[in-house]
Amino acid sequence: AEPVRLKDYKAPDYLIDSVDLNVKLHPTAARVVSRLSIRPNPNGRPDAALILDGDGLIVKSIAIDRAAPADGVVVVSPQQLALANPPQRPFTLDVETEVNPTANSRLMGLFRSGSAYCTQCEPEGFRRITFFLDRPDVLSVYTVRLEASRAEAPLLLANGNLVEAGELATGEDGVARHYAVWHDPFPKPSYLFALVGGDLGSIHDAFLTRSGRRVALGIYVEHGKEPLAAYAMDSLKRAMAWDETAFGREYDLDVFNIVAVSDFNMGAMENKGLNIFNDKYVLASPATATDADYAHIEAVIAHEYFHNWTGNRITCRDWFQLCLKEGLTVFRDHEFSSDMRSRAVHRIADVRALRAAQFPEDAGPLAHNVRPETYYEINNFYTATIYEKGAEVIRMLKVLIGAESFSRGMDLYFERYDGTAATVEDFISCFAEASGRDLSDFFRWYRQSGTPLLEAASSYDASAGTFTLHLEQSSKPTPGQDHKEPFVIPVALGLVGPDGDLPLKTETDNAASAREIESGVFVLSTPQRTIIFRDVESRPALSILRGFSAPVRLDYAASEADLIRLIARDSDSFTRWQAAQTYASRLLTRAVADIGAGKSPAEDYDFVDALASVLTESADPAYAAQMITLPSEADIARDIGENIDPDAIHAARFGLRRAIGKGLSSHLHTVYARLAPDGPYSPDAAAAGRRALRNAALDLLCAGEPEEGAALASRQFASADTMTDEIAALGALAQTPGETREAALKTFYRRHAHDALVVDKWFALQAMLPDADTLSRIKDLTGHPAFSFANPNRVRSLVGAFATGNLTRFNAADGSGFDFVVEIVLCLDPKNPQVAARLLSAFKSWRTLEPGRKALAEAALRRIAVRDVLSADVRDIVDRSLG
Ligand code: HT7
Numbered sequence: 055a056e057p058v059r060l061k062d063y064k065a066p067d068y069l070i071d072s073v074d075l076n077v078k079l080h081p082t083a084a085r086v087v088s089r090l091s092i093r094p095n096p097n098g099r100p101d102a103a104l105i106l107d108g109d110g111l112i113v114k115s116i117a118i119d120r121a122a123p124a125d126g127v128v129v130v131s132p133q134q135l136a137l138a139n140p141p142q143r144p145f146t147l148d149v150e151t152e153v154n155p156t157a158n159s160r161l162m163g164l165f166r167s168g169s170a171y172c173t174q175c176e177p178e179g180f181r182r183i184t185f186f187l188d189r190p191d192v193l194s195v196y197t198v199r200l201e202a203s204r205a206e207a208p209l210l211l212a213n214g215n216l217v218e219a220g221e222l223a224t225g226e227d228g229v230a231r232h233y234a235v236w237h238d239p240f241p242k243p244s245y246l247f248a249l250v251g252g253d254l255g256s257i258h259d260a261f262l263t264r265s266g267r268r269v270a271l272g273i274y275v276e277h278g279k280e281p282l283a284a285y286a287m288d289s290l291k292r293a294m295a296w297d298e299t300a301f302g303r304e305y306d307l308d309v310f311n312i313v314a315v316s317d318f319n320m321g322a323m324e325n326k327g328l329n330i331f332n333d334k335y336v337l338a339s340p341a342t343a344t345d346a347d348y349a350h351i352e353a354v355i356a357h358e359y360f361h362n363w364t365g366n367r368i369t370c371r372d373w374f375q376l377c378l379k380e381g382l383t384v385f386r387d388h389e390f391s392s393d394m395r396s397r398a399v400h401r402i403a404d405v406r407a408l409r410a411a412q413f414p415e416d417a418g419p420l421a422h423n424v425r426p427e428t429y430y431e432i433n434n435f436y437t438a439t440i441y442e443k444g445a446e447v448i449r450m451l452k453v454l455i456g457a458e459s460f461s462r463g464m465d466l467y468f469e470r471y472d473g474t475a476a477t478v479e480d481f482i483s484c485f486a487e488a489s490g491r492d493l494s495d496f497f498r499w500y501r502q503s504g505t506p507l508l509e510a511a512s513s514y515d516a517s518a519g520t521f522t523l524h525l526e527q528s529s530k531p532t533p534g535q536d537h538k539e540p541f542v543i544p545v546a547l548g549l550v551g552p553d554g555d556l557p558l559k560t561e562t563d564n565a566a567s568a569r570e571i572e573s574g575v576f577v578l579s580t581p582q583r584t585i586i587f588r589d590v591e592s593r594p595a596l597s598i599l600r601g602f603s604a605p606v607r608l609d610y611a612a613s614e615a616d617l618i619r620l621i622a623r624d625s626d627s628f629t630r631w632q633a634a635q636t637y638a639s640r641l642l643t644r645a646v647a648d649i650g651a652g653k654s655p656a657e658d659y660d661f662v663d664a665l666a667s668v669l670t671e672s673a674d675p676a677y678a679a680q681m682i683t684l685p686s687e688a689d690i691a692r693d694i695g696e697n698i699d700p701d702a703i704h705a706a707r708f709g710l711r712r713a714i715g716k717g718l719s720s721h722l723h724t725v726y727a728r729l730a731p732d733g734p735y736s737p738d739a740a741a742a743g744r745r746a747l748r749n750a751a752l753d754l755l756c757a758g759e760p761e762e763g764a765a766l767a768s769r770q771f772a773s774a775d776t777m778t779d780e781i782a783a784l785g786a787l788a789q790t791p792g793e794t795r796e797a798a799l800k801t802f803y804r805r806h807a808h809d810a811l812v813v814d815k816w817f818a819l820q821a822m823l824p825d826a827d828t829l830s831r832i833k834d835l836t837g838h839p840a841f842s843f844a845n846p847n848r849v850r851s852l853v854g855a856f857a858t859g860n861l862t863r864f865n866a867a868d869g870s871g872f873d874f875v876v877e878i879v880l881c882l883d884p885k886n887p888q889v890a891a892r893l894l895s896a897f898k899s900w901r902t903l904e905p906g907r908k909a910l911a912e913a914a915l916r917r918i919a920v921r922d923v924l925s926a927d928v929r930d931i932v933d934r935s936l937g
């Protein structure tokens with residue numbers, strides 16, 4: 055098959071001004087009558103054929119201008135409805151189709167979750183409901199009439215405002231039916247269409263917009279779970295208020311509804327006025343959700359709400375522009391969460407997530423541009439590169455042009471492109487105009503894939519009092535891109551003396567350049583640049599890439615003494631944390647090499663002492679928790695880069711945890727005792743930070759003093775009144791194989807067997823155990839009554855957690871982990887290709903493995919590639935992974 059190419063974009067030949075849908079819900083034969091008001095697009099090709107997209111549709115009737123078309127005028131197949139010579143004037147097209155929601159295991163189009171009916175149309179699901187120009191640049195006003203059995207679906211929701219509802223005469227089958235009509239006045243692309251029908255419980259509230267309009271808010275959940283939606287509602291109201299103050303964006307409909315369902319391919323969907331959510335991102339109580347879950351709920355609720363302006367009011371011209379809505383909306387949700395919580399801690403968490411998910415993507419065979427130029431399957435482009443790197447690029451833009459110009463650029467974007475389907479060029483042009491800067495080189499961040507390497511080297515001349523910094527950037531080839539132009543990299547930095555930050559003075563005659571340097575942000579837009587600082591009295595420690603000012607890999611050979619100084623003194627909370635990570639990463643990399651050479655790793659007391667000071671001096675427990683948490687095994691693998699032996703990495707990390715746990719024992723015990731829960735539960739950042747530090751201390755104690763640690767963990771497991779503390783204690787106990795662990799696992803299941811989302815945590819924890827018998831445990835768990843391959847959350851928590859969160863067992867030396875995941879991918883593919891393909895992308899770093907494992911991973915991938923019948927989703931991932 056040929057890929058879709060950005061350069062081939064053509065405006066649609068026809069426009070669809072309005073869509074009237076009449077949907078009769080039925081478990082196996084839902085009827086959809088659609089009336090489309092179509093007209094030729096003045097910007098399209100005259101007399102072009104009209105080809106509407108379909109996917110697996112059964113056609114019942116067709117009319118053009120309300121009359122049956124003559125033979126041959128309309129050619130239909132399940133995948134397409136074509137008019138070779140459509141009227142060259144406005145006309146209506148009526149089509150009645152039938153679909154089977156119960157058989158829809160792909161969870162795209164109209165499907166059922168439990169007994170409820172719901173839809174997922176992004177990116178190309180609307181064509182599984184009715185024939186349409188299913189592309190984001192066709193904007194239409196929708197009116198939707200829903201009809202259903204009142205007993206089966208007392209609730210009928212669609213986009214927009216409710217205009218009418220009522221009872222229908224009981225039919226011959228004796229079923230009492232009712233209807234509801236929803237109208238959405240805002241023209242929207244088909245991917246934002248949604249409907250829900252079912253018997254659900256709900257909570258309601260209202261939001262008064264800054265211009266005084268009252269918006270009715272509703273969250274719909276399974277009956278009995280209403281109290282669990284309170285935090286989501288609170289998050290929604292805070293997000294609505296924040297968007298008004300931070301971005302000047304007000305909500306525009308009379309209602310905003312959220313429906314939580316348990317069968318969902320992704321996190322949530324921003325359908326206009328009717329967001330549909332994976333219930334994982336709605337339901338929370340202290341006893342069932344961790345602090346991380348609360349933070350995710352807040353972030354995802356906000357993210358989908360923010361799409362109302364960045365995605366819905368201004369949408370994407372085509373799917374190549376996906377980052378226009380996703381990167382920007384992630385940027386906005388990060389800003390929101392930073393304002394709601396600790397900005398410093400949030401930045402660290404975001405960078406950890408970027409490095410864990412996006413850096414390996416950029417370094418492997420699935421690397422692609424933030425704005426891709428070709429795709430085979432758009433479903434596979436909902437990636438960390440589009441979302442997280444897309445957000446980083448916008449963050450960089452803000453650093454580059456300054457907050458004021460950035461804010462003016464955003465206002466201009468909202469004003470100029472409201473109601474349109476825009477491009478990334480349109481977006482960037484607003485900032486070029488607002489700042490008066492030429493951003494054409496900056497645009498390379500959208501056109502070139504791969505993570506640039508920023509190399510820094512420095513020298514200090516004591517007699518001259520100068521500190522010279524040399525910066526150099528380089529980028530490795532990525533698929534389809536052998537050569538790269540230099541990126542525009544804002545490098546925020548400072549010089550740290552024994553007592554803290556030093557003033558930045560430079561040796562340059564150029565006033566603009568001096569101003570730039572003295573502001574602490576240098577722009578590296580050429581392959582290299584040298585900066586000389588003057589009046590530097592003693593050798594400073596370089597604090598570079600403050601705030602993680604650009605998504606690059608940094609290579610700077612800071613001395614260990616400098617790192618210790620930064621850990622103690624850096625005024626930038628990100629680089630202070632980074633110094634601790636860099637120090638740990640060095641120790642771990644050395645330890646991996648030692649283990650590989652059959653030697654035992656050397657101990658380092660300076661690092662342990664530095665962490666001791668963090669524990670005694672840090673005022674913010676959440677930040678201290680980040681400081682004492684070592685790089686993950688995947689982080690270490692990435693730092694090493696090639697010839698990866700996951701077992702050596704695991705052993706090295708365990709060794710360092712044990713050394714810290716032993717070395718800091720008394721500090722950790724003090725912290726653990728000092729931060730014991732007191733007072734009523736609060737999900738706020740301060741209380742969550744205390745729990746985070748206490749549990750990080752417990753984890754290290756368990757590594758350093760297994761018996762004492764296990765005793766603390768057992769006590770915590772027995773008495774915990776929050777899920778955060780309960781799962782942390784279970785995780786700590788699970789470090790040691792044996793009776794205690796198995797008993798705790800059984801107890802946890804017994805306590806929570808009725809709650810699928812908590813059972814998911816139980817699956818995930820077991821899937822990530824480093825023990826040799828983990829795979830057989832997982833295989834057994836696939837037969838557990840709580841597990842189902844039909845539910846994406848279950849698959850992700852068991853198989854997904856194994857493939858992406860268990861470095862040693864997924865990459866087991868005998869290839870058993872690869873074989874298992876391949877087997878699951880093949881079995882899932884016919885049922886839910888989107889979930890299967892996402893699982894397969896866990897192989898994205900296979901080329902970095904040591905030769906034995908690498909060969910086994912390749913063989914496993916080839917077993918998929920040779921299959922004749924594969925979904926487009928899995929075919930695309932396997933071909934690119936091997937390409
Ligand atoms: N815009 C949405 C992306 C999405 C999606 C959501 C649920 C199921 C399938 C989906 N395909 C694409 C979610 C978001 O980023 O906000």
Ligand code: ZN
Nearest residue numbers: 357361380383
């Ligand atoms: Zn989004």
